[in-house]
Amino acid sequence: MAEDPRWKWTVFSGLTRREQQVLVFLILIIGAGLAYEQYKGGWRREPLVFHQAGPNEDAAGAPAVAQPSASGAxxxxxxxxxxxxxxxxxxxxxxxxxxxxxxxxxxxxxxxxxxxxxxxxxxxxxxxxxxxxxxxxxxxxxxxxxxxxxxxxxxxxxxxxxxxxxxxxxEPTRPAPPDHLPMVNINTATVEDLCTLHGVGPVLAQRIVEYRRQHGPFRAPAEIQRVRGIGRTVFLDNQARLTVGRAGR
CATH class of the missing domain: 1.10.150.320 (Photosystem II 12 kDa extrinsic protein)
Known part of the structure; x- marks a missing residue:
């Protein structure tokens, strides 16, 4: 026997108009809540985000291990x-x-x-x-x-x-005898000659020449230590080769 739909209206007919409005409002509220929960839990999907590997990561997102360059190896x-x-x-x-x-x-x-x-x-x-x-x-x-x-x-x-x-x-080092290396007259030597001294390069050699021009000839080999950048170590390493010649007398 088919269900008679008229009974539904019988339920509403027993209610006042105000009660019918309240019942319909509650049904709508419940339906809206169920729809929202369904939307929140099942219908809404997070968008897919494709991760692009950075310069220090591999394709899986893990930090990439630095490999030595071929030229460095x-x-x-x-x-x-x-x-x-x-x-x-x-x-x-x-x-x-x-x-x-x-x-x-x-x-x-x-x-x-x-x-x-x-x-x-x-x-x-x-x-x-x-x-x-x-x-x-x-x-x-x-x-x-x-x-x-x-x-x-x-x-x-x-x-x-x-x-x-x-x-x-x-063994403790000693200055080489003069007969092994040529003597250097620090009052007349050129930049090239001064560069043959141990520990003296082009920069220090040029400073020696400039010191000579400004202060006159050296009176003793030890006075070479007055040049900026030449200390006691450089002097002792070259002491056996240094001379001032007649210009220093």
Whole structure:
């Protein structure tokens, strides 16, 4: 038996008009609430956002691992191979080759190259300690990888243990006799002549010449220490080669 829809109206007919309005209002409120909950929980979908990997991330969004550049790897391999093939010449090695030495790195390697350009070639391996940032410990670490230099220096003392030579502390250095290197008259020497002095490069040599012009000739070799940048160490290293000639008398 089909349901008679008239019973629905019978329910409403038993209510006053005011009660019917209240009932309809409540039904609308309940329906609106259900619709809102449905919209909030199921109908509304978050928009899809495609993440674009940044320069420091991979496709999955994880931080990318930095890979060494091919050129940097090649330079490191070249420097390491140069050490394996033989001892490095401290006066000819490039910054990349010096960087491969233990305890040096790129900053100190560039400092060594700049020191060479300013003060001229190293006369002794021990002179590397004059470079800023390089001390006795670093010297002992790099000494086995460097060629001995022909300068006024005695070879380092060695002792043998179990048939192997071990490098010890270097012997105290003494100025070279005048017959090994030419004398330099600091009152008449040119910039080129002064650059042959140990620890004196083009900059310091030019300062010596300018000091001569402003203050007159040196009266004694020790007065070269009055030139800015030339201290007691440079003077003692070259004392046996310095002369003032007749101009200083």
């Amino acid at each position: 090649e330079r490191s391999d070249s420097a390491a191979k140069a050490i394996e093939d033989g001892l490095l010449d401290l006066n000819r090695a490039s910054a990349e080759q010096l960087e491969a030495l233990p305890g040096i790195g790129p900053v100190r390697a560039e400092a060594i190259v700049r020191y060479r350009q300013t003060h001229g070639p190293f006369r002794r391996v021990e002179d590397i300690t004059r470079v800023s940032g390089i001390g006795p410990k670093t010297l002992e670490a790099v000494r086995p990888y460097l060629q001995p230099l022909d300068g006024p220096s005695s070879p380092p003392a060695t002792e043998r243990r179990n048939g192997q030579a071990r490098i010890g502390a270097p």
